[in-house]
Amino acid sequence: MTSSSSVGSNFTSQSLSDVVVEAIDVPSAWREFWESLRANRGALLGLAVVLAFVVIALLAPWLAPYDPSQVHEGAFKLPPVWQDGGQWAYVLGTDDVGRDLLSRLIHGARISMGVGFMVVIFSMSIGVAIGLLAGYAGGWVDALIMRLTDVMLSLPSILLAIVVVTVLGQSLANAIVAVGVLVVPNFIRLVRASVLAERNKQYVIASRSLGSSHWRQAVVNILPNCMAPVIVQATLGFSDGILNVAALGFLGLGAKPPTAEWGTMLSDGRAYIESASWLVTLPGLCILIVVLGFNLLGDGLRDALDPRLKR
């Protein structure tokens, strides 16, 4: 799975690295972008899914019928309502220690959305800064940074995450760091490629001749014009982040057990795959839907922001 998601990311960086986002008049660009996104039904669906989960995550304590770690005595492994023996009191059933599955899934949304957000913020802030430095400074700085990203990208990703979590100690925060580290090289390459393309544009040269500082050049002039691919990558990074942290949870290296994290729930439910299969199917389904939402949205954003793919 990690292979896949890094494959996915490789892709994005590959196809986007040579993308040239023209510096254009902002309001009309925004309108054009929105029109293009609106015409894409998949992207709208993705946006809806993402927004729905954002709402669920924000309102989790009010939406969930019970506290996610509350143990209901005598209600062990109750099936969902549509199966024999299900009760309306526990719509999606209960787990092996008698906790309401629906409540846990709702709170799990909160954790997964938070995880995705943290991974993206972590990897994007580091990746953009380093990528900008590499692209703008050039020379040996660039060469060094590029070799480092080569190293990172050729390391087996999930194994790297496993080792990083073991080094830092098992916790959700460390899982986020471990997964975030994996995504950093993608941002670096993306930003660097865009910066290289922007650096010799007329407006940059003009600004340089007017004597603007390096800082101003890099951050104020160039960076905003490189953000389009970064935004796309960030959206896709959300799904990567959620998937990879869930994978670590599944391997027993993510959130600690009482936490209602989907990957960890899946891993716990694995023991009951025969007797209580909903403990396996439902958390996985949640992961799939959220990731699907972000991927749909990401695809839509890419189409809208990438002039080359416009027809």
Added chain:
Amino acid sequence: MLAFLFKRIFVVVPTLVGVSLVAFALIRLIPGDPVLLLIGERGASPEVYQEMKAAYGLDQPLPVQYGRFMLGAATGDLGKSIHSGRGVMEEFQDRFPATLELGLVALMFAILFGLPMGIIAAVKRNSIFDYSFMSVSLIGYSMPIFWWGLILILFFSVQLGWTPVSGRIDIAYDIPTWSGFLLVDVWRAGEGWPAFVSAFQHLILPAIALGTIPLAAIARMTRSSMLEVLGEDYMRTARAKGVSRLGVIVVHGLRNALVPVITVIGLLAGQIVTGAVLTETIFSWPGIGRWLVASVTARDYPVVQGGILLIASSVILINVGVDLAYAWANPKMRMQ
């Protein structure tokens, strides 16, 4: 072309050195050393502890240990596993075929289904085929494969009983190892179809799990690449010249559309080898992924650093190969 080749290889060496340094350092950053784990609850006096560390060469200063690792690696010797006492290279070779066989079958599965799906979707753009194939590939692309693997087991093994639960072949067959690929070795052992079928039954679920995301990636790439080609002038010209629709698609369209697809397949091949960790864990598949994870837990330093180096080298090698193929097909690349 040759210059390009040299340039690529020149870059590979520092990358590999970097990989070795990262692998070496990371595993040693994990608290606790392998000797402590061996001693366990029993404890050991400080002298015995030091003696055991010395036996594994872990008493040496870190630069010396790294130097030994690199000197060995340069001559193809990655040291000995602390856990088994056997050479890391040997242990790797024993397990690599299982991973490779799984990876190749997964890739074949992905190509076999992904390519036609992409082509049909492109040719019948906006048809029901296009929508359904693209939806399927998008779902596949978003699939948490640790879950997907469990669902496959739940459905095909537990409920339908069609496939075995784990292992590589029915216990009744005792196949001598030759290539390490059971699908091949069964023929050499003279066991014929029943054994082949048994090996295939054991392989199919993990291969589907591992191949699902590559399938989605290939289908999507094929479609977009095909669409691009179909819009080209020479396609229209060929059609005008009276070549049949199918002929145009197969002869002119496919050939040109495949270039980017092959690149993608190359990239996937590199990643599949590393990505087998989860699949192997779920299906108890005896490959390198499971082995390396177990070695991290056991703090088997030589295995972890050597294994990571070997995997990284193979990924880099495949990538260089892909680059070369691409450069060969597309002269513009060589100028970079």
Added chain:
Amino acid sequence: MISKIGFAAASSVAWLNARLNSRLTARKTVLVVACGAALVGTAQSTLAAGKTFVYCSEGSPSTFNPQMGTDGPTFNASSRTIYNRLVDFEKGGTRILPSLAESWSVSKDGKQYTFKLRKDVDFQTTDAFKPNRKFNADDVVFTFQRMLKKDHPFHKINGGVYEYFTSMGMDELIEDVKKVDPYTVQFVLRRSETPFLANMAMDFASILSAEYGTVLTKNNTPERIDTEPVGTGPFVFRKYDKDNQIRFHAHPTYFGGKQAIDNLVFSITPDPNVRYQKLKRGECHLIAEPPLTDLQAMRADGALQVLEQGGLNVGYLAMNVQKAPFNNVKVRKAINYALNRKSYLDAIYQGHASLAKNPIPPTMWSYNKSTSDYEYNPEKAKQLLKEAGVATGFSTKLWAMPVSRPYNPNGKKMAEMMQADLKKVGVQVEIVTYDWPTYLDKARKGEHEMLLMGWTGDNGDPDNFMNVLLGCNAVEGGSNYSRWCQKSYDSLISAARTTVDVKKRTEFYTKAQTIFKDEAPWVTLAHAKVFRAMRKEVTGYKMSPFGTDSFVGVDLKK
């Protein structure tokens, strides 16, 4: 060659018969015939009786030389199948029986053990090795010198670390191993130590072939001695597919008689749920460590049977007596009274354990039934704390083990329950944990206050618990986690260690347990049960208290 063909043709299990018959084509028969008329009889008769037994094990062996291993999977795949020892534990018990040694005698001062060896014992014939002589004293000397003597040609082969041998103190204890005549060996010890005989039944004392060593040296492949093993045991190693399966076949001239099962396969299946699924589907006959959550379902399944046994283990809470306030015996007793240990049995062990009151499990000889246990009594705990001058309670740290062990499946959860119990008597507890190797290291150095720990026995001798875990010399060695060194206790177990008479030893250990209970360096928690699940048709299997699996005498009934 015989074995090979016999094996390939005879790979049949009751449940596989139907499939197999269709597979054994004429071509194969031709092959068998082509190999010579003499062999046909053998091959066909094996085919008729051919039985394959599949054991789903929980992990891969690290080596096939039990001298170098420390874990169950290694011992199951080597010492319990391929090898024998001079003496062996009785099947399913801890009593010591003759094996490769027919008899033995101990000198008066307890420093010389003389073993009379069994004659007419065959080593196994494998693809790599065909023995030219029977087992004799040279093999015993070779085996032990390899571990003992740093300049032995095989000492450094494959690592040179004999962890079990060293950590049992055997390298210091044994001065020399001598061949007296071809069928007599003598061990000279540096001091008198009665558990020595039990140690000779342990896995690391398995006997290797000296002749095989010579052949390998000649071929310049000495490292194969540990990967292509040759022993005297009931099963012959055939091959190992890494992390996948290990195949053995019955040793045709095993001195204990050829086994009823012809082929033995270990199918390595680390996931307990997968093991259970495989058992249900008949892909294995016996599984190690079945998932505890499914025991009920397994018992209800007519095709399966579940075995259980009190394990040779103990889980405990060690209080570091070198640190205040645990240097005060009243505080230690108060902690004993304050903890509701019975509630842990259900929550942590899911009922699969019995309450412990002594450091040794009840199945072990010299277990003292009459020691009085501390009942759950928070009032008494408060009273004792008052007497100890800490009436207002105190704050301390409780170390929770990060790994799951049979003797304590969930250290963190148990620590949380203890924290709640102790709060009721005014003791504020902070739970601390580290990753396992660090935890062990820091605990070994005595950095802890209260510590969750446990032990699984090696040889069934009380010394292996009472001395290893509570003796004064174990404080420095690190396995005495209470760091408790009490003179009268220590002199009792030291006396028991050098006494040969079992009755006297029992007396010493019984007394020592009373002192232990009174001094309360631990809170004894639980003796966990060990489980195996197998198919109904399996007969003759017996669980070992050591947690290893042996397939001697195992059969499949129709």
